[in-house]
Amino acid sequence: MNLKERLLKELREITSEHEGEEYVDDVYLSTYEGSLPEAYIGDDLLKEIQHKFRWPINAVRRVIREDYNLGFTWLIVDPSYEDTTIVTVIRDDDHKVLFLESMKAWNYHFENEDELGYALTRIYNKIMENMR
16 A cells, blocks of 8 residues: 555545544535535534544654654644644654645535545655655
8 A cells, every 4th residue: 555545545444433534525525615514613613624634644643653663743723714734743752843834715626536635645754754
């Protein structure tokens, strides 16, 4: 199984466990108005946006932990439904920023699974590059 396939598999496993089996298809591979599909908007929209950004990064972190000794990292998601959501991964031992990205929640979806896999691979490679 190549890296992209492993990352997609891990994302599906995480989201199935926490959100349900259709989450990846509904949230990342569909088009909809607003930050999330209506079915995934609960009492706390910011928390749901946070989850939307958290699951892909967690999938990448898990695969890196399988491949290398990543150690503990902080994942900080500052969600917004009006502006940009900021995602940061910080290594605990030296507080080095391994990944930093900002994106509007309503733009965080993909045309197809291949594009999603490419995005996960890009995150993986960026974290690995910054671990040095």
